[in-house]
Amino acid sequence: MSSAAEREDEMADTQDQSAGLSAEQELDRRLYVQVVERNMTVLQSFDGGRSSLSLSEIAERSGIGRSAVQRIVYTLSHLGYLRRDEATQRFGLSSQILQICGGMFGSETADPEILSALQALAVETGESTAWIGREADEIIILQSVRSRHFSHVSLPVGKRFGAVTAASGQIFLAYDDLKDAETAFNRAANTARERLNIADFGAYSQLLGRVKDRGYALTEKAEDLYSLSMSLAVIGADGLPVGAVNVSALQSRLPKAEAEARLLEPMRSAVRRIAQALGL
Numbered sequence: 001m002s003s004a005a006e007r008e009d010e011m012a013d014t015q016d017q018s019a020g021l022s023a024e025q026e027l028d029r030r031l032y033v034q035v036v037e038r039n040m041t042v043l044q045s046f047d048g049g050r051s052s053l054s055l056s057e058i059a060e061r062s063g064i065g066r067s068a069v070q071r072i073v074y075t076l077s078h079l080g081y082l083r084r085d086e087a088t089q090r091f092g093l094s095s096q097i098l099q100i101c102g103g104m105f106g107s108e109t110a111d112p113e114i115l116s117a118l119q120a121l122a123v124e125t126g127e128s129t130a131w132i133g134r135e136a137d138e139i140i141i142l143q144s145v146r147s148r149h150f151s152h153v154s155l156p157v158g159k160r161f162g163a164v165t166a167a168s169g170q171i172f173l174a175y176d177d178l179k180d181a182e183t184a185f186n187r188a189a190n191t192a193r194e195r196l197n198i199a200d201f202g203a204y205s206q207l208l209g210r211v212k213d214r215g216y217a218l219t220e221k222a223e224d225l226y227s228l229s230m231s232l233a234v235i236g237a238d239g240l241p242v243g244a245v246n247v248s249a250l251q252s253r254l255p256k257a258e259a260e261a262r263l264l265e266p267m268r269s270a271v272r273r274i275a276q277a278l279g280l
Contacts, residue, residue: 113277153248
């Protein structure tokens with residue numbers, strides 16, 4: 001006889017599967033494993049650099065019942081993908097997640113020379129550094145090195161950002177065909193255009209032109225603490241970016257007016273080193 005918890009899971013699975021079918025009619029019920037989706041939904045609750053969450057917060061963010069969340073979290077903790085703080089009873093992603101990220105992003109992006117260049121850049125600037133890739137309308141942090149300062153911008157590996165507003169995204173888009181860049185701009189959420197304070201693609205294309213002309217993109221964020229993000233492209237043999245080097249810093253330590261003078265040359269050095277490592 002099924003337990004109450006198992007019946008709860010079965011009911012949730014049925015509801016979730018029905019919802020999935022309405023959004024994607026070609027979903028094959030015989031092959032689709034709902035419990036895998038729910039496990040991944042729990043892991044995605046930590047998206048956005050949230051270092052720790054309680055069971056209640058995970059349940060709220062994932063939309064999964066607390067009883068089911070408790071069992072999923074227990075299993076993921078036992079497998080080593082989540083860690084629990086015994087004092088606070090809160091959970092966070094473990095370093096084992098990075099092994100999956102490394103396999104997903106491939107050997108080229110996991111080149112130890114890239115990591116070494118990022119480490120040297122972090123030491124010289126004192127700020128968080130990252131190697132950034134792109135997938136469609138998003139950028140992805142492939143490798144990162146945190147700042148030596150206690151207060152710093154967090155750049156978790158695997159984190160994605162909309163390309164239109166991100167410094168690294170603007171670097172990639174600056175080299176895009178104008179029509180492709182316009183498509184990406186039009187697909188961006190209204191909130192993204194509001195953050196840019198740019199309403200039409202004509203003005204945005206001028207911004208991309210300036211980015212390409214000066215060789216770097218510099219953006220500001222006002223989430224939590226004021227910060228800035230500066231990115232330079234590593235250009236491939238076809239003249240297009242294969243990735244971007246990024247430095248992100250709190251403006252309390254690095255004002256925007258000083259960013260170019262303090263970051264540009266160290267970042268150019270990192271770009272040259274990475275280009276050499278990639279055989280470009």
